[in-house]
Amino acid sequence: MQLKINGKAIDLAIETDMPLLWAIRDEVGLTGTKFGCGVALCGACTVLLDGEPVRSCSVPSGAAVGRKITTIEGLGGKSALQKAWIAKQVPQCGYCQSGMLMAATALLARKPQPSDADIDAAITNLCRCGTYPRIKAAIKAAARI
Amino acid sequence: MTRTQTLDLNGSGEAALGSPSRRRFLRQTSATAGAAWAGAFSLGFYLPPAAADKLATDGPRAGALDINAWIRITPDNQVICEVARAEMGQGTSTSLPMLLAEELECRWEDVRMEFASVNEHLARNKVYVTFATGGSRGTRDSQLVMRKAGAAAREMLKAAAAERWGVAASELRAKLGKVSHPATKRTATYGELAQAAALQKAPADIVLKPAGQWTLIGKPLPRFDIPAKSDGSAIYGIDVRLPGMVYAALLQCPVFGGTPVSFDTAAVLNRRGVKKVIAGPDFVAVVADNWWRAQQALKSLKVVWDYQGGEKLNDAAVQKILEAGIVDAKVLRADGNFDAAWTAAQAAATTGVKVIEADYFTPYLNHFTLEPQNCTARVNGDHAEVWAPTQNAEATQAEAAKTLGVPLQNITVHRPYLGGGFGRRGASQDYVRQALQIAKEVPGVPVKLLWSREEDMQHDFYRPVALYRQRAVVDGSGKLTAWQAHIASQSILERVRPASLKDGRDFQAAEAFHDMPYEVAHVDVRHGICRINVPVGFWRSVYHSQNPFARECFLDEVFKAAGKDPLLGRTELLAPNSRDRKVLEAAAQAGNWNGKLAKGRFQGLAVQDAYGSFAACVVELSVNDQKAVTVHAVTVAVDPGHVANLDSARAQIEGNVIYALCTMFLSEINIQDGRVVQSNLQDYPLMQLRQTPRINAVLVPTGGDAWGGMGEPPYAPITPALANALAAATGVRVRRTPFSHDGFTLA
Numbered sequence: 001m002q003l004k005i006n007g008k009a010i011d012l013a014i015e016t017d018m019p020l021l022w023a024i025r026d027e028v029g030l031t032g033t034k035f036g037c038g039v040a041l042c043g044a045c046t047v048l049l050d051g052e053p054v055r056s057c058s059v060p061s062g063a064a065v066g067r068k069i070t071t072i073e074g075l076g077g078k079s080a081l082q083k084a085w086i087a088k089q090v091p092q093c094g095y096c097q098s099g100m101l102m103a104a105t106a107l108l109a110r111k112p113q114p115s116d117a118d119i120d121a122a123i124t125n126l127c128r129c130g131t132y133p134r135i136k137a138a139i140k141a142a143a144r145i
Numbered sequence: 146m147t148r149t150q151t152l153d154l155n156g157s158g159e160a161a162l163g164s165p166s167r168r169r170f171l172r173q174t175s176a177t178a179g180a181a182w183a184g185a186f187s188l189g190f191y192l193p194p195a196a197a198d199k200l201a202t203d204g205p206r207a208g209a210l211d212i213n214a215w216i217r218i219t220p221d222n223q224v225i226c227e228v229a230r231a232e233m234g235q236g237t238s239t240s241l242p243m244l245l246a247e248e249l250e251c252r253w254e255d256v257r258m259e260f261a262s263v264n265e266h267l268a269r270n271k272v273y274v275t276f277a278t279g280g281s282r283g284t285r286d287s288q289l290v291m292r293k294a295g296a297a298a299r300e301m302l303k304a305a306a307a308e309r310w311g312v313a314a315s316e317l318r319a320k321l322g323k324v325s326h327p328a329t330k331r332t333a334t335y336g337e338l339a340q341a342a343a344l345q346k347a348p349a350d351i352v353l354k355p356a357g358q359w360t361l362i363g364k365p366l367p368r369f370d371i372p373a374k375s376d377g378s379a380i381y382g383i384d385v386r387l388p389g390m391v392y393a394a395l396l397q398c399p400v401f402g403g404t405p406v407s408f409d410t411a412a413v414l415n416r417r418g419v420k421k422v423i424a425g426p427d428f429v430a431v432v433a434d435n436w437w438r439a440q441q442a443l444k445s446l447k448v449v450w451d452y453q454g455g456e457k458l459n460d461a462a463v464q465k466i467l468e469a470g471i472v473d474a475k476v477l478r479a480d481g482n483f484d485a486a487w488t489a490a491q492a493a494a495t496t497g498v499k500v501i502e503a504d505y506f507t508p509y510l511n512h513f514t515l516e517p518q519n520c521t522a523r524v525n526g527d528h529a530e531v532w533a534p535t536q537n538a539e540a541t542q543a544e545a546a547k548t549l550g551v552p553l554q555n556i557t558v559h560r561p562y563l564g565g566g567f568g569r570r571g572a573s574q575d576y577v578r579q580a581l582q583i584a585k586e587v588p589g590v591p592v593k594l595l596w597s598r599e600e601d602m603q604h605d606f607y608r609p610v611a612l613y614r615q616r617a618v619v620d621g622s623g624k625l626t627a628w629q630a631h632i633a634s635q636s637i638l639e640r641v642r643p644a645s646l647k648d649g650r651d652f653q654a655a656e657a658f659h660d661m662p663y664e665v666a667h668v669d670v671r672h673g674i675c676r677i678n679v680p681v682g683f684w685r686s687v688y689h690s691q692n693p694f695a696r697e698c699f700l701d702e703v704f705k706a707a708g709k710d711p712l713l714g715r716t717e718l719l720a721p722n723s724r725d726r727k728v729l730e731a732a733a734q735a736g737n738w739n740g741k742l743a744k745g746r747f748q749g750l751a752v753q754d755a756y757g758s759f760a761a762c763v764v765e766l767s768v769n770d771q772k773a774v775t776v777h778a779v780t781v782a783v784d785p786g787h788v789a790n791l792d793s794a795r796a797q798i799e800g801n802v803i804y805a806l807c808t809m810f811l812s813e814i815n816i817q818d819g820r821v822v823q824s825n826l827q828d829y830p831l832m833q834l835r836q837t838p839r840i841n842a843v844l845v846p847t848g849g850d851a852w853g854g855m856g857e858p859p860y861a862p863i864t865p866a867l868a869n870a871l872a873a874a875t876g877v878r879v880r881r882t883p884f885s886h887d888g889f890t891l892a
Contacts, residue, residue, distance in 0.1 A: 014435075015417070018435075018437055018438075019437060022435060022436060022437035025436075026392065026435045026436055026437070027435065029386060030377075031377075031380070031383075031384035031386065032376070032377020032378065033377070034381075034383070034515075034516070034564070035383065035517070035595070036515050036516075036517075036598065037598045037825055037826050038597060038598050038825075039598070039825055039826065039827070041825070041826035041827065042515065042826060042831075044515060071377070072376065072377030073376075073377050073378075075376070075377075076376075077375075077376035077378075082375050082376060085371075085375040086367070086371055086372055086375055089367060089368060089371055089792055089796065090371070090375070091234070091370075091371050091374035091375060092234030092235070092236075092796060092800055093233050093234030093514075093515070093516075093562070093563060093564050093565045093566070094234065094370070094371075094373075094374030094375075094379055094562065094564070095381060095514075095515045095516045095564030095565060096515055097374055097375060098377045101375070119834070120834060120835035121835070123833075123834045123835075124833060124834075125834075126515070126826070126831045126833065127515075127803075127834075128513055128514065128515045128565050128567075128804075128831065129234045129565065129800045129803075129804075130799050130800035130801070130802065130803030130804055131796075131799070131800070132803060132833075132834040132837040133799055133837055133840055134796070134799070135834060136834065136837070
């Protein structure tokens with residue numbers, strides 16, 4: 001099958017039911033997308049599928065064929081959100097932050113000026129270190145609110 | 146200069162060419178640090194430990210001094226600081242270089258860090274003191290070493306300049322990475338002086354800057370590790386990739402202590418990508434060319450286990466063992482005569498004397514590091530390389546060596562980032578052992594072992610379960626005169642460091658009680674060690690994660706009976722100038738205690754010292770008629786003596802608030818049929834961003850020689866403050882966690 005990841009077409013000889021997470025991590029070798037729970041509850045594996053945030057541990061690779069997949073590596077490192085993440089010193093252990101940034105990227109694409117309620121509703125990813133206050137502050141900073 | 150040269154200075158001022166292992170280390174670090182450091186000149190120096198004077202004159206041992214710290218300076222003025230402690234989000238890998246740079250007088254933008262090599266540590270007689278990262282010790286136990294290292298290097302750089310210019314070192318100034326001689330307007334950069342500095346004698350007397358002159362310590366500086374954690378490039382243990390690497394998924398016996406008896410590999414080995422099925426002492430693993438394929442194959446593997454009788458354990462049996470532990474509890478502290486005071490109080494019950502009794506309970510808890518346990522290993526004959534997200538690289542090396550039955554030096558340990566630690570990955574190196582047991586079955590091939598979340602949930606070293614039975618006497622004037630606390634819990638130290646028990650008594654398990662700051666005439670503190678077939682381990686703030694809940698909530702019950710305000714009641718029992726009292730008053734002020742509150746809002750407070758720091762908390766919350774609790778604001782004041790990186794300290798307070806909210810409202814591990822009931826986030830949930838209160842992080846360092854911790858102390862007073870606020874709001878005194886047992890949920 002062919003997956004289009006961060007603008008690159010990649011041919012993979014894998015099972016269609018292999019979760020997209022493991023195709024991205026173990027087959028393609030992009031390790032910024034993390035494994036946390038495997039049941040779509042923590043959000044560490046969040047990637048964008050045609051701009052929408054999905055939990056890649058629970059999306060079969062076959063379902064991503066023909067769609068635009070964006071991972072943390074595809075954000076380029078200099079997006080407004082990534083700059084805000086550094087300015088607000090958001091990460092602690094950092095393990096959830098790739099997923100957080102993907103969820104936040106999708107939010108700002110949909111709502112460039114999100115309200116507190118919008119942020120609360122959109123960010124359902126889990127952070128164990130407790131960076132939630134800074135995530136919220138960084139999203140607002142990136143949106144210039 | 147492209148030549149790599151190695152010179153060591155020890156406490157006696159002798160320079161010596163590096164040993165072969167030292168040269169090997171330099172090549173390794175050059176390779177790992179990238180081309181920028183290749184060929185860099187290294188200023189490595191020994192700093193004498195406490196007994197330095199003696200050692201320096203003690204001929205035969207003079208060359209074998211321990212190093213306390215490490216600095217390298219390159220010709221282009223880069224200062225590379227070695228960090229032995231692990232970075233798991235607490236910021237230590239930035240705070241420690243800050244401490245060193247403060248005294249070195251270099252430019253902060255020239256400072257870099259590298260994780261110290263445990264192999265170098267071993268080869269050089271334990272130069273880095275310890276790699277253990279726990280007990281909130283990363284900064285407080287390293288600060289003197291790091292500051293002295295910086296100061297010694299600065300003086301050696303000045304001595305080198307003095308020699309070069311033929312002037313007295315006392316006429317020189319060191320500032321911003323340069324040594325200058327104001328009288329002749331000469332300057333030289335640290336990079337230019339480094340080579341000569343390495344040949345200088347280490348100063349015998351090191352005078353450190355007074356706190357008032359600090360320019361870096363206490364400032365909010367950006368952490369080194371954050372950019373890589375914002376673009377996906379940071380490499381965690383789970384991210385290690387090596388040529389030819391294979392992946393292992395494992396299944397452990399669901400009942401603690403059980404072993405695999407048999408399994409049928411036929412259905413597994415013909416699956417795509419599967420290479421091998423391996424049985425260990427407590428697990429069965431499938432090795433494949435992709436982790437998902439290994440994990441899928443594992444699901445179709447039917448394993449027969451021998452539970453060794455462990456399947457009979459359940460929550461009710463645990464409760465019985467705790468009850469017996471209360472009865473058998475040993476005395477840890479006895480002031481006055483509690484029994485006499487208690488008996489007299491009951492006789493005097495009609496004269497305004499009050500007696501209070503209550504039981505508290507706290508459950509087992511899982512650490513839930515978001516990165517599940519994992520370890521990558523490659524075994525070549527009697528040598529191995531290990532890549533582990535570890536809170537103690539030295540313990541990782543020891544575990545790997547023990548597993549293979551080889552000497553420590555045969556194990557090379559690499560140190561990727563940790564996706565959370567919280568005590569899970571320090572003293573407990575089970576995942577390292579398993580990785581080695583699997584890797585030795587595929588010689589020469591690197592294997593990445595990764596646990597599923599379900600394995601991680603059901604095979605932790607859990608925060609111990611505990612039962613508290615307390616009694617108190619309040620005299621006719623409303624004064625607390627007698628306090629009894631009998632505690633039963635498992636002993637972590639009995640498993641990890643049995644030698645630290647005193648006559649079979651575990652003082653750590655009764656921390657917050659036997660060392661309580663309150664002045665009470667009759668105190669009776671006892672602890673009973675319970676032996677239960679559930680593995681326990683250090684969990685963020687250890688017994689301070691649960692004992693303060695029982696102590697500070699019971700104290701509020703006492704004040705309620707005595708008709709006293711919780712703040713006033715506590716301050717009456719605390720010495721006027723005690724740090725507990727000062728930090729409590731700071732929290733009360735910042736948290737607007739007894740101030741005007743919005744309608745329906747209530748407050749609770751608590752104080753607790755832990756790990757050398759003093760912390761107090763004020764919680765403000767409201768409760769609706771469905772018993773859904775909205776936590777509006779949490780104020781935490783901490784007096785850690787000194788703050789290293791102000792922003793990291795604030796982040797630790799924020800993190801502790803959220804960690805504590807999860808514990809109080811959501812988290813519990815139950816035991817049924819000898820196994821853990823919970824398996825993943827659907828039954829062990831974590832709180833979400835939308836539930837986050839306003840967090841008011843207040844740092845009130847009071848200085849002095851002793852530094853306290855920041856990673857765990859803020860946690861201690863938060864849990865009782867939450868329960869005390871809940872009692873204020875509803876009149877319901879919750880005496881066990883999570884609060885869901887009393888019907889309360891987090892809105």
